[in-house]
Amino acid sequence: MAGGGGEGASLEYTPTWVVAVVCSVIVAISFLAERILHVSGKYLLKKNQGSLFQALQKIKEELMLLGFISLMLAAFQSRLSKICIPKGWTNHWLPCNKDLKSTAHFATFSRRLLAAASDSEGYCEAKGKAPLLSVQALHDLHIFIFVLAVSHVVFSALTLIFGGLKIRQWRHWEESILKKEYDPEEAIRTITHVQDHAFIRNRFSGIGRVPFFGWLKSFFKQFFRSVSKEDYTTLRLGFVMNHCRGNPKFNFYKYMTRALENDFKKVVGISWYLWVFVVLFLLLNVYGWHAYFWISFAPLILLLALGTKLEHIIIQLAREVAEKHIAVEGDLVVSPSDDHFWFHRPRLVLVLIHVILFQNAFEIAVFFWMLVMYGFDSCIMGEVGFVIPRLVIGVFVQFLCSYSTLPLYAIVAQMGSSFNKVIFDDNVQAGLAGWARKAKNKGVAKGKGSVSNHQESPLLKLEMMQSPPTNHNNGPTPEIRHAT
Template sequence: MAEEGGESEITLEHTPTWIVTLVCTVIVFISFVFERLLHRLGKVLKRKNQKPLFDALQKIKEELMLLGFISLLLVVLQGSIQRICISENLTHHLRPCKGEATATSTAHYVVSSSGRIVGGARRLLSGGGDSTYCQKKGKVPLLSIEAIHQLHIFIFILAVSHVVLSLITVVLGIAQMRTWRHWEDSAQNSVGNVPLKISHVQQFEFIRKRFKGFGKDSFISSWLHSFFKQFYGSVTKTDYTTMRLGFIMTHCKGNPKFNFYKYMIRVLESDFKKVVGISWYLWIFVMVFLLLDIAGWNAYFWISFIPLILLLAVGTKLEHIITQLAHEVAEKHSAIAGDLVVTPSDHLFWFHRPRIVIFLIHFILFQNAFEVSFFFWILTTYGFDSCIMGKIGFIIPRIAISVLIQFLCGYSTLPLYAIVTQMGNSFNKAIFNENVQIGLLGWVQGAKKNKKGTVVDRSNKSENPEAILLQNVVVHESSVVRGGNEISEV
């Protein structure tokens, strides 16, 4: 039994065994149920042949394992951290709250709602630590036990918030894209039913709504139109059917009834596993954001504008790419025989790399998750009136911006990403179902063994080596049959 501040703490050796057993049983039971639910969900996804979503689930498991390891390190090393002593003067700078700190006899402290540092009575979970070790030297520990405890709770809330908000964004995006299924059915049914005729380019609705003429004024107006278009009807039926036809005529001309909608959903599911994870560079941003949480700076208020500005920039760029497709056709042709066909190209995207967009969306969702998780962490840990929370004039705009980002990304930016990023030179390997992918990659590997000196043509600048190989198969081996199904029928 230990005496601290006039209060006694009962150690495990003096705790009734039934209490220890009961608490351990509840914790183990909850953990086991959660693990079984994830396992069962994985089996359902595999049974339904949802490999991209299954891969995303595996990514979530990896993140949970990383979080568990981080929490374990914080618990095991907290004794060692307590023995790292620093001068008390160093704790007077770069604080999230103003006011003087008063160290207690336990040599650990937390920031109160009044801005003062008050003591706690948390014991070392790892054992072997001496809370008065630094006090005897006239110093303070590098990080208090209470602060360590609250820190790993924040990290856990951040990761969970990122996964949940990413999932909500994808669900909203797919819900918004449901209407495209009817457009896909209509486009497939109209194949071969429309007589070939010559039409002036301005007669096409896609050109009429997107083409703004020539000159400096038209250039500015096209960007302004693209900016505001992302807030209403970001993708219309004519946009969809035109880009669908452009994709088919570029990548699978032999199959005019190719299901472009299913292909986009498969690509979106495949990219979801990238978005749901927390990459190493995102953890660096977390460290930078924590460093900037200094009293008087209101850093989190200004940081909240970063994902909003990026999201608006991404949405504007994606809308402008559609406009550029219309401009290129209008500038090259005055009349067109048959349907309007646009030409996909990587030069339409930033740095000629369509995949940059998904990395920006990843960062936007993570930054938004950081804002949301930090708000709820402060609210539940210190209360709404905490000095860390900031003034209400800064809190309300931050919450409003986070909600706006969540819905705008789900209902507008993500659907735009799903269709516009298909307007590059290459295509995603999700164009094939899983069985065909495995068969083709096996065939390619066998061909590489037989012809080690063969050089693969990389003139299409694809970012994915597998996509290069699969594209060569489609272009040059369109008659390949695997398991009785032609590739063009995938």
Template structure:
């Protein structure tokens, strides 16, 4: 064998068949065991009605499928990638570690030649034939097999850490929201009859707990004080019983006035579970962020440190905005009324949200969770792959603040921002489809599809009639069975469930 073949070992043509069969058996057995484990875990979560965790498991499967495809691409094209040769000078710019770090860690002395450093000699000594191929041209590979392997591991670690952190955030946030259940039960007991709810009474607006805690009423300085109050409010008692009661009543009186016994808490949990499917995924724009960060992780820039402040500041801005929306709802009522007949009712509106789009908040939370997971994943990947003393890791004074900020973001998002989002996002102009139970949603979709088909069929029949190509008796027969009739309301068995 040649030197290159000797370094790579025997090919599959000269490998004993029992070795091939044994290795395949082990790999297939491990893969099937993992697949069955995920399958039965999903069945268990569904049986326990753990929908958020079940949705997270589905996202894990999607990420594993994506990673499997990435692994396949890297395996198939690695031979071509390592044979992409570039001049050695090209590989000296924008390095995560300086060449002096590399030479000191290996104990090697850089070559006197400016075009052949120890960093490049290591690339020349890589295990692939592509390294020798590029060395024969006095160039270096664009990416070595070792670097490809490290990159693949990083992508896998990032996906797993992001999904895990998202699950923990929603589990802890959901636990916080479920603590509000006793508020819902208490309100339901107080409003045990529709007649009592609608019974006329007068409320002194400025003496109401919701107004006293949210309306500052200090003239032109109230705007600044309101924002400052909202900023600090997110750290302690972000949602009180008076907040929950006022926002709940505002939602019910706006969207389901006919059913004052509507279980707002149950609807809020369903809406959060539906949004969770978005939060736990890794969208294409998040992968773009990964690419941008990897390109900016240059030695001396400390990008990994400064970028940790971005999700931190963004999370504070989101929490402040959500708290300020509650304060705005209180201000609207307090500035218009001194006393009102009946209970205090706020008016939900998209005008309070950024760009009049409540779902922008969900997008920002998604990005915050991903970026925080990216920071933590990058830290553990460097630690395991290269060691704590790696030059990529940086100095201790940069590492500790990163970890503290990451933990703070995870706790604040779980116990404050996410519960705030689950409540305040219902204060938009429109309600979410989660207001219906799943079987009602399916019924409404089926009704809409049938109505659309009937409308299209009627239009076709009317057009044929005007063209004189349709028999009148056939049209009357179709109309008798209801195909030509307009259907503008859902089936009666669905309507009573809208406010339930």
């Protein structure tokens, strides 16, 4: 081994200049990546993008986890490869049929990186057994985990970027609303005929009143012009009148985009249950099952169901007004409520988007990993008739989620009973948090039960009827009814 047997030369017999050059390149690349993340974080903080900064921190956590996984695989690869199992156990649940081996399966550029596999195979072969996991297979698994993590982060970021571009088109709607002079007395004198309102005509009229056709309309609506100007204006007014009645000039667009950025930090991470999905997917990749082909329909079905539900929530808001009123004083106002969401939980929508993006990233990551490691003609890649539809579905899911579902979520998620804490800017949030801590400590010191009771409630209910705090961007902050 010292002179370079089957495992190659060790560091004892490797030229020092080779070691120095390779280490320099690795350190330089790592340092450059760290500097890019550091500068990006400083830029986001400078631009007061606290939510995106937290998302960047989440990415750093994923990279740290990835580094730890790499360390574990590298440290224990020799021991894992020398865990021997009966040979009969290796003949079942294979991604490829051993009888159909082809030379294309063994891509030379990657499979020679760890030649120590022959040593582990010889060690178990001497015992009449097979290694639990060869060094070559361990190396391939290592690369797959890296590709999966990077793909998830990249595709989540692309979804936010392209979805943000779509949402940015709504800014001029908000600006036109804010430019209008608001006269409360004139608003009260105005009589709005509900059935003639553009929002009601577009969302709840004709055969759309029939529940089945309402769901059918919601399904097709997500593919084109999922949110119209009438939808945005009406939903915005419903939010403002329900949560910020005292401030009709509230910048709903800015609040909505900040809430979306705040939610993005949850989407970019890989939660434990998503790793469970990875293990299940790897388990089901058995020759002849075409598991990855069937699994590719899961994010598509979930996405279509979610888009339909979000569109139908808007229809439900229109139905509530149309069935209760013929005419109303002032503008038409919808009533946000958690009852419109699955299990009365608006946050469940975010979880589903998280799962959809991860599953789609998994599908695309698996394809590129197989393509680079084994080649397009390898048996593990599968038949062309199953591979091409997987790619088409993956691209379609990515496009629809960015173009339609994410913008829909951004506005419909605000139609719950409560609102996101980002309704306060960072200074106001810090002030309220400090005030709450002081009030809590003062109550504990004095033994007052009235302050202690607030600890039992999951919601902090604030009443600012007379002297509301100052909102530096939109003037005085209005009456706050509920906060999350």
